[in-house]
Amino acid sequence: MDRNPPRGPIREGPGTPVTTETPRTITARLSRGDRVYRAVTTSAAATVLVTIVLITVFLVLTAIPAIQRAGWSFFTTTAWNPDEPSGRFGIAAMMYGTAVTGLIAMVFTVPISIATAVFINEYAPRALKGGLTTAVEVMAAIPSIIFAGWGLHVLIPFLDPMEKWAVDHLGGVFFVFEAREIGSSFFNVGLVISLMAIPITTSIMRAVLAQAPRHECEGALALGATRWGMVRTVVLPFGRGGMIGASMLGLGRALGETMAATLIFSFAFEIKPRLFENGGVTIASGIAIYFKESRELGLSALMAAGAALFLVTFMINLLAARVVDRAERAAR
Amino acid sequence: MTADTQVTDTTDAPGPAGGTLDAVGVSAWFGQRKVLEQVDIVMNSGEVTALIGPSGCGKSTFLRILNRMHELVPAATLAGSVLLDGEDVYGTALALTEVRRRIGMVFQKPNPFPAMSIADNVTAGLKLTGRRPADREALVEECLRRASLWDEVRGRLTAPAGGLSGGQQQRLCIARSLAVRPDVLLMDEPCSALDPTSTRRVEETIGELKEQVTIVIVTHNMQQAQRVSQRCAFFLAEEDSPGRVVEQGPTEQVFQHPEDPRTADYVNGRFG
Ligand SMILES: Nc1ncnc2c1ncn2[C@@H]1O[C@H](COP(=O)(O)OP(=O)(O)OP(=O)(O)O)[C@@H](O)[C@H]1O
Numbered sequence: 001m002d003r004n005p006p007r008g009p010i011r012e013g014p015g016t017p018v019t020t021e022t023p024r025t026i027t028a029r030l031s032r033g034d035r036v037y038r039a040v041t042t043s044a045a046a047t048v049l050v051t052i053v054l055i056t057v058f059l060v061l062t063a064i065p066a067i068q069r070a071g072w073s074f075f076t077t078t079a080w081n082p083d084e085p086s087g088r089f090g091i092a093a094m095m096y097g098t099a100v101t102g103l104i105a106m107v108f109t110v111p112i113s114i115a116t117a118v119f120i121n122e123y124a125p126r127a128l129k130g131g132l133t134t135a136v137e138v139m140a141a142i143p144s145i146i147f148a149g150w151g152l153h154v155l156i157p158f159l160d161p162m163e164k165w166a167v168d169h170l171g172g173v174f175f176v177f178e179a180r181e182i183g184s185s186f187f188n189v190g191l192v193i194s195l196m197a198i199p200i201t202t203s204i205m206r207a208v209l210a211q212a213p214r215h216e217c218e219g220a221l222a223l224g225a226t227r228w229g230m231v232r233t234v235v236l237p238f239g240r241g242g243m244i245g246a247s248m249l250g251l252g253r254a255l256g257e258t259m260a261a262t263l264i265f266s267f268a269f270e271i272k273p274r275l276f277e278n279g280g281v282t283i284a285s286g287i288a289i290y291f292k293e294s295r296e297l298g299l300s301a302l303m304a305a306g307a308a309l310f311l312v313t314f315m316i317n318l319l320a321a322r323v324v325d326r327a328e329r330a331a332r
Numbered sequence: 333m334t335a336d337t338q339v340t341d342t343t344d345a346p347g348p349a350g351g352t353l354d355a356v357g358v359s360a361w362f363g364q365r366k367v368l369e370q371v372d373i374v375m376n377s378g379e380v381t382a383l384i385g386p387s388g389c390g391k392s393t394f395l396r397i398l399n400r401m402h403e404l405v406p407a408a409t410l411a412g413s414v415l416l417d418g419e420d421v422y423g424t425a426l427a428l429t430e431v432r433r434r435i436g437m438v439f440q441k442p443n444p445f446p447a448m449s450i451a452d453n454v455t456a457g458l459k460l461t462g463r464r465p466a467d468r469e470a471l472v473e474e475c476l477r478r479a480s481l482w483d484e485v486r487g488r489l490t491a492p493a494g495g496l497s498g499g500q501q502q503r504l505c506i507a508r509s510l511a512v513r514p515d516v517l518l519m520d521e522p523c524s525a526l527d528p529t530s531t532r533r534v535e536e537t538i539g540e541l542k543e544q545v546t547i548v549i550v551t552h553n554m555q556q557a558q559r560v561s562q563r564c565a566f567f568l569a570e571e572d573s574p575g576r577v578v579e580q581g582p583t584e585q586v587f588q589h590p591e592d593p594r595t596a597d598y599v600n601g602r603f604g
């Protein structure tokens with residue numbers, strides 16, 4: 001290195017050591033208040049992480065005996081008899097029920113949430129806006145047991161004649177409408193679950209769509225667009241990513257929802273396409289129902305089912321967060 | 333209350349196309365605050381009318397009243413009327429969307445639909461007003477040519493409009509406005525975000541368009557007002573009072589022989 005002194009207007013003498021530059025580390029001495037504040041926030045954040053880790057470890061450890069016993073059949077078996085000697089058990093039916101009710105819930109949640117969000121933002125008279133926004137938030141605060149009870153005692157009896165009609169007239173044509181008895185079906189459970197997913201989905205969508213650039217909206221209106229034309233060309237394309245993310249958060253909510261399925265389903269561990277027929281089960285409701293009466297291996301099996309649900313919901317939330325994040329960055 | 337002293341001549345000789353816009357006794361408020369008072373201006377077809385005046389005197393507000401964009405602002409109110417070829421745009425005879433289609437607007441800040449392609453941006457107004465062009469490609473080319481943007485974008489009509497420069501975006505917005513064949517085109521400082529070359533292009537465009545479309549332009553650039561406009565109105569909001577038109581008339585006269593000393597001060601750049 002000394003043989004090649006740096007070239008430049010200033011020549012260094014032969015004895016001068018050549019200094020190689022490295023970025024210095026920057027330290028800031030925090031004030032006492034800042035240090036306390038940092039400690040408090042750090043430990044709060046750590047609590048969240050530690051809780052997640054502890055729950056995961058607990059789930060995995062308790063699930064091991066059941067998984068060891070069932071092996072891969074845990075994912076393909078529909079029956080649930082873990083506590084009987086050599087009884088077979090698996091989450092196939094519960095997983096199916098979770099997916100189907102979640103999907104049905106989304107079929108209602110997504111369009112209703114989009115329409116409500118657009119209405120509040122773009123159509124509602126100014127006097128109504130605040131009230132409606134609050135109403136959506138209040139709806140989110142209603143305990144799920146109340147939704148479930150109301151669904152069971154009011155909504156489902158109300159829908160009964162219509163479902164009967166659909167089953168009678170369409171049952172022979174489309175197999176999804178076939179049913180011997182109706183009332184506590186995948187469809188009804190999914191519908192009630194959607195009532196619980198709608199508030200969170202709507203309120204996120206409303207917030208996202210409210211960010212649509214006003215000057216682009218004005219550009220559309222100045223061309224002679226109707227409100228709906230403006231919503232279609234500016235607001236919805238702008239909010240697409242955010243709406244997908246909001247829907248997935250709603251789906252996460254729907255998959256984990258316990259009360260509606262527990263209260264409404266007449267339990268049946270089967271995989272069937274007949275959406276209006278009595279009987280079904282979801283992972284969350286299966287755990288809720290069997291938890292008390294399960295013995296060792298039964299508990300272990302329930303925890304394994306819970307871990308599977310946790311994993312699925314976690315993946316969906318992770319994906320949703322990424323979609324919302326990307327949409328937000330694209331919007332900026 | 334002195335609104336009806338204005339004599340309007342809408343039955344011009346069989347000359348230029350475009351509509352005559354006649355503002356009669358226009359006042360405007362934002363909430364309790366009055367920002368415009370008793371503005372009477374006739375904007376003739378075949379002419380470019382320039383609105384000049386210091387910042388905050390209500391030029392944009394007035395312009396937005398002309399095509400009913402003012403009412404989008406919460407708590408914004410107005411008085412007076414705006415006649416398009418004799419018909420009140422705030423009356424029931426004209427639908428709101430029809431008013432806005434016939435009286436187009438180019439905003440200060442370019443606002444194309446960024447994710448849409450350049451060509452789709454041009455035809456967006458037609459789609460939005462539920463119409464279908466007979467020959468889409470021809471229309472796109474015609475409008476882009478009239479906005480003097482064609483040569484720069486002819487090779488990438490399907491590229492998203494968000495990828496254009498600010499000046500190109502502004503000319504795209506002009507093309508987009510022209511595609512719905514408005515009778516009047518309102519321009520709110522259309523060149524404030526543009527470089528000198530783009531500005532000159534837009535000014536040329538204005539000159540070519542004025543035979544077909546009545547143009548009303550807000551500008552802070554005195555040279556520009558003189559270059560492009562035939563008539564000129566000088567707005568002024570004196571301390572704590574709403575904006576008023578101090579003087580209006582042929583551009584030449586307003587700039588060379590202003591009657592009001594305040595106009596003279598402003599057009600000669602001697603204003604605070
Ligand atoms: N959305 C609004 N809410 C409340 N007040 C407003 C609003 N828009 C404009 N104003 C007020 O109305 C007055 C006129 O504003 P306007 O934008 O019309 O002025 P301008 O002449 O266009 O100014 P500039 O040359 O700076 O664009 C200003 O005093 C402004 O503060």
Ligand SMILES: [Mg+2]
Pocket residue numbers: 391392393520
């Ligand atoms: Mg302005």
